[in-house]
Amino acid sequence: AQKVTQAQTEISVVEKEDVTLDCVYETRDTTYYLFWYKQPPSGELVFLIRRNSFDEQNEISGRYSWNFQKSTSSFNFTITASQVVDSAVYFCALSEARNNDMRFGAGTRLTVKP
């Protein structure tokens, strides 16, 4: 069965610090998709990135970067030079190719202090 673990429940940093959010997943499928979502206080989940299991290239988008390593079943998310607006709960999620059941991790609450 698919499973996503986000071991960090809460992280607090000071503005301009870099922060990495960890995500470890389990699946028996060879084809799967990994996602990161941001949930600000308003409650709406905001899509950040999608990665399929055959694409291990790391990705950078502005201050955001993602490190996908199949060897360790990890899909970590780094925010460089964090800002107060980055404060939110971040969810990592996994979806196997054979179904549309997106399995979410417990989330990491990030607080960026000015």
Added chain:
Amino acid sequence: KAGVTQTPRYLIKTRGQQVTLSCSPISGHRSVSWYQQTPGQGLQFLFEYFSETQRNKGNFPGRFSGRQFSNSRSEMNVSTLELGDSALYLCASSLAGASPYNEQFFGPGTRLTVL
């Protein structure tokens, strides 16, 4: 392009009652998925509808049901409400839903409180 809308945004019910939540997907999206979010259990998948058919279902009791209309709008119903049903219910729509590769766009959620 309007996003996913959910109504109502907030709802208070008492135990034993039933409730119906509504979700209007993004225009052109045919897949609608529902999720329950609670502090204890996190985000859990309820079910997915595609072209008016339930295509996938999570591990929830039969008190949780849903349907999708021909215009892709979806409703979910919870009967015989329990205190543990208090949660944020999120709806997500995607273009085709044939593969999880399709990005899911989430609505703002309906916060249900059961007293």
